[in-house]
Amino acid sequence: MQTLKREFPGIPIGFSDNGLSIAGAVAAAAMGAVYIEKHMTIDRALYGPDHKASLIPSEFAQVVSLVREAESAMGDGKKTVGEDESKFRPIFHKALVAMHDIPAGAMIMPEMLRSQRPCRGIPAKEYYQALGRTAKVSVSAGEFLQWDHLN
Structure with missing residues (x-):
C-alpha cells in the first residue's frame, strides 16, 4: 500500500x-x-x-x-474527545491539588501545586491559567483547587 x-x-x-x-x-x-x-x-x-x-x-x-x-x-486528523473517553475523563485525568495550606490572599506559585487523580477541580492542563492568581479563600493541603477559590 x-x-x-x-x-x-x-x-x-x-x-x-x-x-x-x-x-x-x-x-x-x-x-x-x-x-x-x-x-x-x-x-x-x-x-x-x-x-x-x-x-x-x-x-x-x-x-x-x-x-x-x-x-x-x-480518525479524521482532528483531536477530539470521544464519547467513551468523556465518560472516564474525571477518573483518568488529573486536577490541581494544594501541596500545603494556601492562605487567602496568597499568589498561586508552582511550588504550591501538584496534580492528582481523579479530576475533581481545576484540570491539570489549565495549570498555567491558575498560576499568578490569588487565593480568595484558604485552601487546605491536599484539597482540590477550584476556580471559585481564585481571583
Missing part, C-alpha cells in the same frame, strides 16, 4: 484480495486503501474456482464492519 501510494501520488489506491482471510482487507483500510475488493458467494460448495476462495455473506458483513471500525480508529 505504502509503495503504491508513494509511486502514484494523488491516485486512489485499492486492495484486491482473493483469499478467505479478512486481515488483509482490514490492514489495507488502516493503511488508507480507498477501494477494497473481496469475492463473495452464497455457497462455497457451488461449482467454479471462485466460490471456494470467496466469503459467505456473514463473513463479508464482518469484513465491512471491521473495515469501518479501522477507518473510524484512524
Whole structure:
C-alpha cells in the first residue's frame, strides 16, 4: 500500500484480495486503501474456482464492519474527545491539588501545586491559567483547587 501510494501520488489506491482471510482487507483500510475488493458467494460448495476462495455473506458483513471500525480508529486528523473517553475523563485525568495550606490572599506559585487523580477541580492542563492568581479563600493541603477559590 505504502509503495503504491508513494509511486502514484494523488491516485486512489485499492486492495484486491482473493483469499478467505479478512486481515488483509482490514490492514489495507488502516493503511488508507480507498477501494477494497473481496469475492463473495452464497455457497462455497457451488461449482467454479471462485466460490471456494470467496466469503459467505456473514463473513463479508464482518469484513465491512471491521473495515469501518479501522477507518473510524484512524480518525479524521482532528483531536477530539470521544464519547467513551468523556465518560472516564474525571477518573483518568488529573486536577490541581494544594501541596500545603494556601492562605487567602496568597499568589498561586508552582511550588504550591501538584496534580492528582481523579479530576475533581481545576484540570491539570489549565495549570498555567491558575498560576499568578490569588487565593480568595484558604485552601487546605491536599484539597482540590477550584476556580471559585481564585481571583
